[in-house]
Amino acid sequence: MVGFETFLETPLKERKSFVGYDVPEGVDIRGRYDAGFARILSKDALQFVAGLQREFRNHIKYAMECRIEAKMRYNNGGLPGFDPATKNVREGEWVCAAVPPAVADRRVEITGPVERKMIINALNSGAKVFMADFEDALSPTWENLMRGQINLKDAVSGTISFNDKARNRTYKLNEQTAKLFVRPRGWHLPEAHIFIDGEPATGCLVDFGLYFFHNYSSFRKLQGQGYGPFFYLPKMEHSREARIWNNVFERAEKMVGIENGSIRSTVLIETLPAVFQMDEILYELRDHSVGLNCGRWDYIFSYVKTFQEHPDRLLPDRVQVGMTQHFMRSYSDLLIRTCHRRGVHAMGGMAAQIPIRDDPKANEAAMELVKKDKLREVRAGHDGTWAAHPGLIPAIMEVFTNNMGNKANQIESVKREEAALLTEEDLLQIPRGVRTMEALRLNTRVGIQYVAAWLTGTGSVPLYNLMEDAATAEISRVQNWQWLKYEVELNGDGLGVKVTRCLFGRVVEEEMARIEKEVGKEKFNKGMYKEACKIFKRQCIAPKLDDFLTLDAYNHIVVYHPSGSSKL
Template identity: 75%
Template sequence: MASGYDVPEGVEIRGRYDGEFAGILTREALQFVADLQREFRGRVRYAMDRRREAQKSYDAGGSIGFDPATRRVRESDWVCAPVPPPVADRTVEITGPVERKMIINALNSGAKVFMADFEDALSPTWENLMRGQVNLRDAVNGTISFRDEGRKRVYELKAETAKLFVRPRGWHLPEAHVLIDGEPAIACLLDFGLYFFHNHAAFRASHGAGFGPFFYLPKMEHSREAKIWDDVFNRAEKFAGIEKGSIRATVLIETLPAAFQMDEILYELRDHSLGLNCGRWDYIFSYVKTFRSHPSRLLPDRVLVSMSQHFMRSYSDLLIFTCHRRGIPIRDDAAANEAALQLVRSDKAREVRAGHDGTWAAHPGLIPAIAQAFDMGGRPNQIATAKREDAAALTAEDLLQPPRGKRTMEGLRLNTRVGIQYLAAWLAGTGSVPLYNLMEDAATAEISRVQNWQWLRHGAALDGEAVAVRVTPELFARVVEEELARIEREVGAERFARGRYAEACRIFTRQCTATELDEFLTLDAYGQIVVLHPKSAL
């Protein structure tokens, strides 16, 4: 019999066959994923249609605000299910892609939680996705190891490790390597389904003390999307024969529409909730995308859009208030410069004062300093001490206040360099890239892309120039040419020639100059990393 995946009816695997992958892509696991897709695809399609309709309304000048239809949910008293003891303390978390060495180092890092990322930190090649599932299975079973031939060193798990959370991709993303009834798989259901099917029993036995698995949920824009996740969790719990509420998830509030739906999102997930997270970089990207047709909403240089901006501080304060009112902790997503420990300490002290219960570490080496900043006298959170009642008075205007600051030529150039280099790495299979002392992922690259598009679309005036300069297609073409040459000098001619910089430049430039803003940078580029092997299934 020819080698290939054993698939149930209606499922086609178009990714490369691999014996290890076959241990993940079993007939039973694929049947579970296919059943999820068949049950929920209509609701997912409707939710994505509603996203597009909402964006058309914003483009036409429609308002964004708190939904009067769900006022009762916002104003009534209810709380989420209690936080399970195994994850009561999440003061320091770390994240990274589902690469084998990364998983080991992150679980050993001393952080309380490691979020294994199938989303912004991962380029979704077939190899990355399937090896990631293999790696997570081995991590849950405690058998994961990695031999670094260059260093002659073997990496293995310590006795005490961080709690494992998994972030599947967003509702909007397809998985072209797997077809279900002739349609691409819904990426997040594939990520969730394969991981849950193979690991729920071992995870609960060894990691969750009767709870779990644990997840992070990205990119939602409305509570109807949270309701789908809640029903997916209910369906999975029933399938596995485990108690309702065993699966727990933290929601990343990283889109502007979701900031007006925080109570509603928590309410829909109240039996499965582990709180909310401030995903600041995607939130900035979403602010630009939501107001893409509004010249009054131009962002200043990316480096100036910090938590000191009124709209960002208001979003953070409202999130803290909402979580603590509903009896759950709040995380803060802070990408910090590894080399600037003092800046890290200052940033983390701000987060503690604001009332956050935990934070991200950008690198394992920062964990001791961050843990010290988040020492709350033995308490795992600040629910009882940081109610932030002042945030109850925040209005839609606070959340929407235009950011202030300069727009400069250097900001345009930095956006262009970062966008091209990140996309070149993503096309080559790497989703998290250190550039100019910051760790860039898809979220931060998106800011560079949409900001360039916004400045071009509205002919933004640049500050600090001797003569008046506006961002025009001609100016941008010159900037692209000069910055591509600078990238070649910085990385070296040989590496530049081997890489996918020219291809990335074409895609990035096309997206920045498009008449209509593409929803996501990586959706346009996704076709360039899909490698199909139609005969991989039996």
């Protein structure tokens, strides 16, 4: 393995001896060569991805520039709100395309990374849907991304299996499996191992393009029954981004010769600006939509990011920012009303708890919290919800079934017309609660351990009886940053101390010592904890808030190999 710059300095005749991918003109693969990966990175598949990149890259760049302009407005005191220019869309009587019968019932969905064993277990879990994740639950190493595409191709074909030698067990798909949705990365993330016309490809176009190209024919056989393919779309801030996705879908359908509307997607409403664009987002995707989802962890992260220059909007401890906070409840209620008015699913948020196997009493308490949260969701009118662990599915399924009966969803039965009265002030109300030293410590401990795992290729990590992913790590980061920037007073535990750099430095040292004790000295020294600590601490004390933690950390997992493209 060598750096790509070293490879470029290698004489051409020596480079030709490398085994590499057969690529179309203008495409350069800089990731490790593997014969299995080469089947995914076929010339035709890469040509398909390159076609999408070339057609939409300028639209994507413009959308990212608009995000920067919006951030500047918010940083200068502006607030997000409903757009007067699209009032006619919000007040119009249009509806989305009918929900395909195959995904009419989505009462419990499980999510997880595109790891082979995880895919099999999730599809067999008893959930109605499995969302295979290339985004927040995945560390986007070259190996993870390419193996994930192989795994999904095998899952769609029904041939996927996994031989667990340690347990002497082979995992295979059951006769009945969950419906498969795939979540590509957000618009902002590059794929640095694939260059198209001299610049990194857009990560989500790589994820979507490779998966769609290799699997659309399998879905096409079931087209009359409405079997997809299905996607989840993350991190949008404006309907112009939904329009790009809709155009990508139409272009993909046209390129392979399948019916318009074959592709269906659910959009995660997980940024504060997007809550004011829900009708507009559905309108742009109306031929390709099956609903919206309350991506509540990212939504909390986005609240801090949106108001990073507003000292009057400081968050309390993250554990206190739940769905009973007025701005969170308003967001959920408006999402339900919007989706049901347009004839599509309104999906609830993630239950991040995991079974506590060594403490039955604590496990029972955790399950009661999950049931209470899901009861709130189903009674509010949500058509389904998310779980992070298979162990939660029976309890959640029972709650939804007891309250929905034999109805597949609540689209027609729960309209929530009163949510039409919700105002911008309702959606922006400042969350209430206290700030504590324990929260500062927990944020620091969770953030460092998550980044350490992410750097070694793991994007979904069980920590302190919760499943942490990039979204929850982002809350830890931005809350620490906000408290440090404004030197907030910790007022919830009687300490009355301010969060200064000096205090934070001491907290980091003490929490690193605690992490070492918890994981063991050998694992600590072999892991990436020290590097993760540097990254996380730097992000927390930075004068300006970085948009995403993973953009900074991504540079640490990009590895270039010389035996990439064969066309030189």
